[in-house]
Amino acid sequence: MDNANRYADTYNATPTGPAHIRILDSTLREGEQHPHVSFSVKQRIQIAWELDHFGVDQIEISPVISRDHAEATKTIIKQGLAADIVAHGRALKGDIDTILDCGASWCAAYLGVSDVHMRDKLRINREEAVRRAVETVEYAKSHGLKIRFTVEDGSRADPEFLARICKELKKAKVDRISLPDTAGIMLPHGMRRYVRAVRDVVGDLPLDVHVHNDIGFALANAFAGCEAGADQIHTTINGIGERTGIPTLAEVATAIHYLYKIPNEFHLDMLGDLSRLIDTYTQISTHESAPLVGTAAFKHKAGTHLAAVLRNPAAYEPIPPGAVGNYRTIVFGELAGKTGAAYLASLLGLDADKASAERLAEGLKTLHMGDILDIPLVDGAKRKVINQTGRDSG
Ligand code: HCA
Ligand code: CU
Numbered sequence: 001m002d003n004a005n006r007y008a009d010t011y012n013a014t015p016t017g018p019a020h021i022r023i024l025d026s027t028l029r030e031g032e033q034h035p036h037v038s039f040s041v042k043q044r045i046q047i048a049w050e051l052d053h054f055g056v057d058q059i060e061i062s063p064v065i066s067r068d069h070a071e072a073t074k075t076i077i078k079q080g081l082a083a084d085i086v087a088h089g090r091a092l093k094g095d096i097d098t099i100l101d102c103g104a105s106w107c108a109a110y111l112g113v114s115d116v117h118m119r120d121k122l123r124i125n126r127e128e129a130v131r132r133a134v135e136t137v138e139y140a141k142s143h144g145l146k147i148r149f150t151v152e153d154g155s156r157a158d159p160e161f162l163a164r165i166c167k168e169l170k171k172a173k174v175d176r177i178s179l180p181d182t183a184g185i186m187l188p189h190g191m192r193r194y195v196r197a198v199r200d201v202v203g204d205l206p207l208d209v210h211v212h213n214d215i216g217f218a219l220a221n222a223f224a225g226c227e228a229g230a231d232q233i234h235t236t237i238n239g240i241g242e243r244t245g246i247p248t249l250a251e252v253a254t255a256i257h258y259l260y261k262i263p264n265e266f267h268l269d270m271l272g273d274l275s276r277l278i279d280t281y282t283q284i285s286t287h288e289s290a291p292l293v294g295t296a297a298f299k300h301k302a303g304t305h306l307a308a309v310l311r312n313p314a315a316y317e318p319i320p321p322g323a324v325g326n327y328r329t330i331v332f333g334e335l336a337g338k339t340g341a342a343y344l345a346s347l348l349g350l351d352a353d354k355a356s357a358e359r360l361a362e363g364l365k366t367l368h369m370g371d372i373l374d375i376p377l378v379d380g381a382k383r384k385v386i387n388q389t390g391r392d393s394g
Helices: 006-012 041-054 067-078 093-101 115-122 126-142 159-171 188-202 218-227 249-259 268-282 303-311 337-347 354-365 379-388
Strands: 022-025 058-061 084-090 106-112 146-152 176-181 207-211 232-235 329-332 373-376
Touching: 022 249, 041 058, 041 067, 041 249, 041 268, 058 067, 067 084, 084 093, 093 106, 093 126, 106 115, 106 126, 115 126, 126 146, 126 159, 146 159, 146 207, 159 176, 159 188, 176 188, 176 218, 188 207, 188 218, 207 218, 218 232, 218 249, 232 249, 249 268, 303 337, 329 337, 337 354, 337 373
Parallel strands: 022 058, 022 232, 058 084, 084 106, 106 146, 146 176, 176 207, 207 232
Antiparallel strands: 329 373
C-alpha cells in the first residue's frame, strides 16, 4: 500500500526544524488547576507511573499546595522513575524549602513578569521582581536543586524587561526557562518572535513552552515555539488546566511522532487508555470529537467515506487508530449508502445482492439519529464486503 500522506509530508517537512522535542506533563500540577479536579494521593502516584511508562521526559507536580500534595510528591520521587519529577512552586524561599523537604532534585519557580501581574497581582516593581527571581534561583542552586524559572505572563511583558530578567536568570545559572503564554493570547508567528527574542539573549539555555488554549491556538503555538528554538512542550492528559487548559499529551506526542517525525520512545498506544483514566478520575468526559482519543476520532459516517474506508482506511484517516489506542467505527445511518448497507448485511451474515443492498440503504435512510448503529470495523468483515461487492481488495 502506498503512503497516502507522502505529499502532505513534503509540505510539512521542516528541514531546519527542531531535532528533538521533549515533553513535560503537568497533569498533576496544571491539570489539578482545572475546576473540580483533585486527584487522590494514590491516583497521583498511578498517573505518575503511567506517564513515566508512556515516556514523558518530565512530570510536574506542586507539593506546596497542601500536605497531601507534598505526600504524593515525596512518594512519587521515591519511586525512582526515569522521568524527572519537577516540583513546582512560587518564586519564594519558603516554597523552595517545601520542595527540598520532598527530596526533589528538580524544581520550577514562577513569577509574574508582565506589568499587570507585577502591579495588580504581586504589587511589586520591576526591581523587586528581578531581585526575587535571582534570589530564588541562587537559593535553589545553593541547595543542589536544578531549577526551571517561569516568567509567568511573559508573552504580555515588556520585551525589554523580559530580556533583562532572562539575562539575570542565566547569570544566576538557571537550568531552564519556561516561556508561558499564560493568558492564551498568542498567534503562532507571535509565539515564534517571543521565543526568538528570549533565545537571542540567553544563547543555548534550554527553553520550555507552556501555552494556554483560551482562543484555541495552544497546540499550534507550542510547536511554533519549538520551531523558534524551545525544546520542551508542557502538556496535560486531555488538556485539562486552568480555564481552557493547555495542549493535550495525545496531540503533542502524536504530532512529534507522525508530523515532525522526530525519533522518540513514546508508547503512543497508551493514549486512549490514559485519556479514559483521566476521564474516570476527573468525571469529566472527553468530547467525542477530541482529536485522536475521542470516540468519533476514527468514526466514519457518509456513504462515500464508508465506501472508501472499507477499501483503504487511509482515505479518511491521518494515522491508524490502533497506533494511539483508539479504534475505527462505522456508523450505519441515513447516510450509509449501498456499500454501507451491503457491509452491514455481511456483518449480519446475510448475502446482499445489489437490489437488496439498495433496499437496505433506503431503509437506513428512514432511521432517526437515535437508531443509528455504531459498529467497530474489523479486518475480517472488511474483506467479506469487498468480495461481496465484487471489488478487488487492492
Ligand atoms: C499558573 C502559572 C502557569 C505557569 C507555567 C509554568 C502559567 O497557572 O500558576 O510554570 O511553566 O500558565 O503561566 O501555569
Ligand atoms: Cu499554566
